[in-house]
Amino acid sequence: MSQPLIVANWKSHKNQAEVLEWLQAYLLELGAMSGKVRVVIAPSYPVIPVVTQFLMDNKFPSTVIGVQDLSPFPAGAYTGAVSVQNLKGLNVRYAIVGHSERRRYFHETHQDVANKVEQALASQIQPIVCVDRDYIQAQASAISKDLLANCIVAYEPLEAIGSGQAESVEEVKAVCDEIQDAFGQVRIIYGGSVSAANVAKYLKVLTGVLVATHSLDAKKFAQLLVAAS
Numbered sequence: 001m002s003q004p005l006i007v008a009n010w011k012s013h014k015n016q017a018e019v020l021e022w023l024q025a026y027l028l029e030l031g032a033m034s035g036k037v038r039v040v041i042a043p044s045y046p047v048i049p050v051v052t053q054f055l056m057d058n059k060f061p062s063t064v065i066g067v068q069d070l071s072p073f074p075a076g077a078y079t080g081a082v083s084v085q086n087l088k089g090l091n092v093r094y095a096i097v098g099h100s101e102r103r104r105y106f107h108e109t110h111q112d113v114a115n116k117v118e119q120a121l122a123s124q125i126q127p128i129v130c131v132d133r134d135y136i137q138a139q140a141s142a143i144s145k146d147l148l149a150n151c152i153v154a155y156e157p158l159e160a161i162g163s164g165q166a167e168s169v170e171e172v173k174a175v176c177d178e179i180q181d182a183f184g185q186v187r188i189i190y191g192g193s194v195s196a197a198n199v200a201k202y203l204k205v206l207t208g209v210l211v212a213t214h215s216l217d218a219k220k221f222a223q224l225l226v227a228a229s
């Protein structure tokens with residue numbers, strides 16, 4: 001079985017100085033335990049080079065970089081969009097696409113998300129497609145059939161995000177069946193108020209989690225990784 005996948009979504013938090021501070025603390029906390037879990041840090045675009053450089057200089061074997069979004073278009077005249085071409089050379093391995101905040105505040109459609117999946121996979125970036133229960137099937141239908149199996153799916157119930165009210169493991173398990181009906185045998189992770197206190201029980205039934213609030217503080221995040229390994 002592959003290492004559990006722990007994805008840290010920093011959303012629009014942290015400037016360059018704060019990122020460096022976080023990375024230094026992360027290094028201190030984690031020196032001893034790299035390798036047991038695979039960590040994806042998804043910072044905002046402007047600080048990606050800082051994270052890339054730090055991870056290279058300090059040889060973190062199991063921590064890699066992800067983005068929180070991706071342009072649905074290739075390189076071209078799309079002002080403000082960040083294409084896969086823009087990311088070349090930055091060691092970006094994962095792309096979160098279709099987060100509920102993107103759908104809600106930026107009006108992303110299932111088709112936009114499907115186009116992002118295509119862009120990511122064409123550039124060897126692993127897409128993590130976020131879904132909530134009521135549009136699992138609609139999202140899967142928008143993605144080309146031949147690409148579905150290459151997605152990681154993050155089940156993120158809206159009420160659980162940032163609320164401190166994580167969904168029960170039983171509930172999450174039931175939704176996993178629905179995800180597999182729609183996407184096939186994909187890797188599924190769970191996101192929504194995951195913390196050091198509850199991560200282990202999700203990892204009993206799933207192979208990964210997506211964490212925002214509890215990834216912002218390096219110490220708390222390190223505790224979560226210890227609990228996950």
Ligand code: PGA
Pocket residue numbers: 009156160161162163164191192193194210211212213214
């Ligand atoms: P949370 O957010 O960990 O703060 O609940 C999860 C997410 O938005 O992906």
